[in-house]
Amino acid sequence: MKKVFLLSAVFSSLAFAQSTEERIRQMEEQIRMLQQEIQRLKEEQKKVEETKQETEVLKEELRKLRLEIAIPQLELKTYSGLGPAASKAMFNPRGVSIGGYGEIHFLHNPDKKPKNTVDAKRLILYFGYAFNEKLKFNSEIEWEHAFVEGGEESGETAVEFAFIDYNFNEKLGLRGGLILIPVGIINEFHEPPTFPSVDRPYLERNIIPTTWRELGFGAYGKLGNLEYRAYITNGLKPNKEAGEKIEKGELLKGFRQNGFKAVSDQMAFSGRLDYNLPYNLKIGASGFFGGVQDDKGKKLGTLNLISPHLWWQYDGWDVRFVGAYGATSGADKISQEISTNPECQLGDTTQCTPFPKKFYGFYTQVAYDVLRLLGIPDQQLYVFGIYENYNTHASVPEGFEKPSGHKVQVFNVGLSYKPHPLIALKADYVRLSPKDAKKQNIYRLALGWMF
Template sequence: MLAATALSVFTSGGAFAADDSANEALLKKLDKMERRIEALEAELKEKDSHPQAGVDAKPSSRSASTRSVTATASPADAKEPTDARQETKGSKGNLAAQSAEAPAKPMLNLPPLPAAGDKPILGLVDSPVPGLSIGAYGEIKFGSAQNPAANGQWQKGFDAQRFVLLPTYAITPNIIFNAEIEFEHAGSGFDNDDKLHGTAEIEQLWIDFKIIDQFNWRAPGIDLVPIGYYNQHHEPTQFYSVNRPELYLGLIPSTWKVPASSVYGTITEDLKYQVMVATSNEDFGDSFDNRTAAKTVPLPGTPYAAGIDGLNALAFSRPPLGDFQQLNNAVAIAGRLDFTPTFLPGFAGSVSGYFSPNTTPRGAHDDLGNFLGHSSLAMFDAEFRYRVPQTGLELRGEYVRADFSHPENLRANNDSDPTNNVGKSMYGYSGEIDYHVQLGTILNNEWEAVPFYRYTYQNLQTGGFAGTDANLPTGAGQRQYHTAGFALFPSPKVVLKATYQHVIDKSIAGAMSDSFLGGVGFFF
């Protein structure tokens, strides 16, 4: 069409009288130019539909999953309440809502790069089955840390801490299967020649029934308690330190997975909710082999480890997930509200709670053979994340508290060891400041560095000790953490980390738990 129009202009005006051969040569040139323009247009369309790896083609959304599923209804929608995979894709580690994303720059002279995020099988290939998606995340840690058991001696170490597979399958557009299969500490082998000492376990396993936006049902399965933020969003690209934030290393026993069922939905554009019923946590932290056939703790006269104590908080109190081995009939309830106010771009936060009417396991007793009564557990958490628009500044903060109705019935207060006693409550808080620095294009991708500092305070041994143990708090449960370092994102799906941490407590010897660690994490 362009060639015909141009030829008409040239011939009808008589301004360029030429013979037939000249017109034919001009026609060929114009036709060649038209084909070149069409080729460039096609290339631009190809660029738009296949963005560079690590760069989104669309604005990010809090309900978008980082895993693509080839189904009519995306399983990402089913993960709304608990799955960290719903978090902003391409955010380069920023957990707060983003105000805008930079568009991908067209590169007309280069072939399109593969868009890993568009591939549902490990970010690499298309799914052979419609509706099937398999993602993965993992982290490797190394460095040097003080060992309190060796009088604070610095010791080097390495840990292939975890590798997690994330299968999702849209059985129908409204029935979604999800699971997480985790391998920790390099595997589950125990042979001397294997040099392994890890675990293989199911971290999540459930089926969602999508009904309406306001109300959906998650069938009974293994799920994450909706309290705090990082318990549900604990992939290594979601936080900047090598280890998870300190509040989630016991006070919130991340990864806090339980047998559970829940309902969830969207109340307004700014507000989402989840309500869960679950098997209660148990005040039993000993080996599985120490449970009796009657599903009780060891018989009186046999000591056993506490599940709740003033040194490890709730870290060992999570309920068992298999073989009807629960030591408690109590049912706990948990709930969470997530808010992303449209009037405050870049801000996101949540409030959540948990209540168990009784954490005392069957047959619980003190070291003298006296049976222990019930003790309830109530928890509250509030947290926020704020990425200041049009700047690199990001702020985070959190407060969490656990209260016990009858601490005199907790095993830690009745085990003839006063160093791990538990008071009426435990609490902790943290504040963090981060700054996102754009490093430009390296290896065909945009890199970002995030230096950070986080202060955390925890008190796991408050007043109100009671039981058979002496009420002599040691101060070891009252700790301050100064954590600083940086996270380097070559891609939103990969992070390199370095962290230094200084720990202070009120014990006689001191914490002796400082560390300098490096880490590599991925999530795709």
């Protein structure tokens, strides 16, 4: 009996031992599985956090992309016949684009009264819309002299250009609407940081009208190294201020129609060729050939203007040459049309405001960024000199008298500092030397920007 009891106790003890070991093993297995589950949850949590961060990054990139599509940043590159800010809409793949430029001028002229003036000369806004990657709208709206009000001292609001553009490929694009006449350099590239002087060169204001635009259509493109633009537009028509502007030395400014109910019985052709050489040297020529008409469309004469040019921007240099030569038929009829003196209308041609049979001129500019010598890449300080020589009345119709001051020399030196490529602080000195008229010494400052 004792043996039976003893054996029973031994077996019970072994069974208990086995049960305890099994429980321990099971618990260890459960702990291991729990640890694995915790590790899995941690990894999932990490993935969730990473996914959340990636989602936030994607959201921010999408926001920036939407903003960039709506209002793209300005890159310093140009599209056929447009400055950097005006080109913004043309590089936008779709949607709305907004850009612009402006300039404020201070002028000290001791030979005039008042001697000092400060002027919010221009504020420009560009509005564009890309219907798709090929079909686009672009426009420029200008406010001059800060406000618009009735009277001669008023500012001005004007549409500088507004056109629809369709680009088939690099070789051919079509453009129609209110377009810039592609003559000279400044008429198309007129944003203040793109030229060093405080104001636009005199030749590209008085011989070639500044911001010259007309209604029409045409083609543009690039064939290898050759760029071209060719437009058909309405012809010229003198407005009521044409004679007064000529007396001030502004030869063609009063003949632009600017898209305002433009009389189009006489048409015009304008075009431009640029050949691109190594080291960013561009040479070419542009021209305008068209009829001059009165308010009823009657032909008064024709005007032919040819302008050769050279433009070299490389390694800190900005060198330019622009020439102009014009010939007019019917200059006597145009002179009588623009003259307000009653004696002129009665046949006394010496009392008429003369329009020239021939006119010509040129200017040359040399500018260099001296900060390149100091190894400062993000800012520019251009030291420049400009010489201009032009004659608004080289030849006039027989019986008419040349106006005083028609032959002009201009000496212009100064500085243009760019703390940012889109902002320019300028200071220059101008020696204006018209023949048979009072010479002027002009000191100018300007703040200009584009975006």
